Amino acid sequence: MTHSSDFLRRLDARGFIHQITDAAALDAAAAKGPITAYVGFDCTAPSLHIGNLVSIMMLRHLQQAGHRPIVVMGGGTTKIGDPSGKDEARQLLDDEQIRANMASIRRIFERFLRFGDGPTDAVMINNDEWLSQLQLVPFLRDYGRHFSINRMLTFDSVRLRLEREQPLSFLEFNYMIFQAYDYLELNRRFGCTLQMGGSDQWGNIVNGTDLIRRVEGREAFGLTTPLITRADGAKMGKTAKGAVWLHEDQLxxxxxxxxxxxxxxxxxxxxxxxxxxxxxxxxxxxxxxxxxxxxxxxxxxxxxxxxxxxxxxxxxxxxxxxxxxxxEGGAGEDLPTHAVPAPITIIDALIGLGFAASKNEARKLVAQGGARIDGVAAGSDTAMVGPGQKVSAGKKRHGMIVAG
RNA sequence: GGAGGGGUGGCCGAGCGGUCAAUGGCAGCAGACUGUAAAUCUGCCGGGUUUCACCCUACGUUGGUUCAAAUCCAACCCCCUCCA
CATH class of the missing domain: 1.10.240.10 (Tyrosyl-Transfer RNA Synthetase)
Incomplete structure (x- = not known):
């Protein structure tokens, strides 16, 4: 498919597009002039991870193509606690934690997007602003009537759960309604006409475009990215050690x-x-x-x-x-360090550098020949290392012992 | 409500009185080969320590039988299938 808008051409050529609600109409709108689009992010942690990067890059391309990105922080939805894909209820965060997380996350976005007051400058907003103001009865009367249970039951997120006879709480069932309402609110406030997200968000996004059409009689679009997997089939960015964080405090x-x-x-x-x-x-x-x-x-x-x-x-x-x-087999400046006042055993060095969680684990490394001092196998548990020496665990983990 | 099946280590999944810290697979770690890749092969793979050994904690929960239980019994909790 050939697109006439710079925005969709870029996304298409780079592999960002999975589904679009109405590709031709979106293309036409984006070709005609600046549009406003948003992506929602969780703020349960002080940092985002690689899994969020596709969406972030998409917003970046949006802005570079001359449009306005909105970053929606799920402050309100975080307070409710999105239960999807979780066995246990999430630990609910208080306002202060959420605010701190948002401030921290904003610093990441500032690297990828230009914020400001200009027509295509990025905007960050917290959906708690409107969600926590909602009143149940008016909300149900004004918006609840637009949601058909029959239809909601057909969405994958709900249908799959019901088919497998897994419990689906009423809270969770409502989640998609809140997200749809977010989109409506952004459409009203900012003229936002595009919501983007991962392919798992398709149902939620479509609910939003439907709600906008029914309530406002306006057309709005949705675009999802494919699930990014690695060549070996594993999900991108999930390592055994956990998420790959974008924030330097975390990684x-x-x-x-x-x-x-x-x-x-x-x-x-x-x-x-x-x-x-x-x-x-x-x-x-x-x-x-x-x-x-x-x-x-x-x-x-x-x-x-x-x-x-x-x-x-x-x-x-x-x-x-x-x-x-x-x-070169040397030691670069960015390697982790462990400061010691006097030489220590290889065992303690491995633990000090975080390469082994216990003495047992460190001993295993030594026994298997994975522990090296300045590139030479440590040989025995009692080998000593002092400041200025490089300690390695396996081929990829290297660190320096420094005086201190 | 009735009948039956099941809950095992990060995950899947064997075991069904002692030789079980528990087969196997996946994931992970290390080694070899390489290109800081993949594939393959080898070793490790509950935790700890003074590590050719020893000590803890573990097979849904709580008790019980036994010299000895993941394995038998009882109660309870949860899940699944079939019948009402």
């Missing part, structure tokens, strides 16, 4: 860079398109690299992706650390 620059550097060969092109701003012809060139050459492309991916999220200086420093550490 050091070097580790963030390394995450991207360790991308599977088969994913390099896809990730370059989704997670960097590099021109497509440049990406095509990098993607075509074969054999060990593809490592160049991975380094570019890592540096570009890190530059977006953490700043170019941090990205270049991480790249340099990786180069000296891996290519």
């Amino acid at each position: 050091p620059h070097f580790d963030y860079w390394q995450f991207w550097r360790n991308t599977h060969d088969a994913d390099v092109g896809k990730f370059l398109r989704l997670f960097t701003d590099l021109p497509l012809d440049e990406i095509a060139r990098l993607e075509a690299l074969a054999g060990a050459e593809i490592n160049t492309a991975k380094a570019v991916l890592a540096t570009e992706a890190t530059a977006l999220c953490r700043g170019r200086d941090a990205a270049l420093a991480a790249a340099e650390t990786a180069r000296t550490t891996f290519a």
Whole structure:
């Protein structure tokens, strides 16, 4: 499909599009002039993770294509606690925690989007502003009548649960109504005519466009991204250690860079398109690299992706650390450190650097030859390390012992 | 309400009186091979320690039988299937 709007052409070429409610009409609207679009984000944690990055990049492209992005923080919905996909009720956060999380998350968005008061400057807003003001009876009379239970039951999120006879609470059932109302509110306040999100949000988004049509008689659109998976089928960004955080307080620059550097060969092109701003012809060139050459492309991916999220200086420093550490077998400046006043055993060093959770685990590393001091296998548990020496666990985890 | 089946380590899933910290698979960690990749092969894989050993905690919950229980019994909780 050929799009006439810069916005959809970009998204399409880069692999962001899964479904659109009315692609031709959205394309026409985006070609005609600036549109306003939003994506909603959870604020249960002080940082977002890689899983949110596709949406963030989409907002970035939106703005670059001359449109206005709205970032909706789910402050109100967080207070309710979205139970989907969870076995236990989420720990409910109080206002103060939510405010702190929002402030922290905003700093991430400021790297990807330009905020301000201009016509295409990004806006961040908390849906608690309107959700907590709602009154049940008026709300049900004004909006509840537009939602058909018959239809809500056909949405995957509900239908699958019912078919599997899994419990679905009334609270959860209402979640999609709140989200639909968010969209309506944004349509009224900002003239927002597009909601974007992951493919799992399709049902919620369609509910919003329907509500806007019924209440306001206006057309609004929805667009979802595909679920991004890795070449081996695993969900993107879920490592055994947990989420890959965007915020540096949660994950050091070097580790963030390394995450991207360790991308599977088969994913390099896809990730370059989704997670960097590099021109497509440049990406095509990098993607075509074969054999060990593809490592160049991975380094570019890592540096570009890190530059977006953490700043170019941090990205270049991480790249340099990786180069000296891996290519030269040395030790770069970004490696984690453990300060000690006097030499300690390799066991304590591994624990101090966070490479082993217990002495038992550290001993296993030594026994299996995975623990190295300045690149040489430690040999025994009693080997000593002092300031200035590099300690490694396996091939990818390296750290420095420093005086202190 | 009646009948039957089941709840096991991060997940799936064996075991059904001692030799069980519990087969196997997945995930994870480490090693070899490589390109800081994939695939493959090997080892580790509940926790701890003074580690060729020892000590804790574990098989839904609580009691009981037994020299000895994940395995038998009872009660309870939860899940599933069939009948009403």
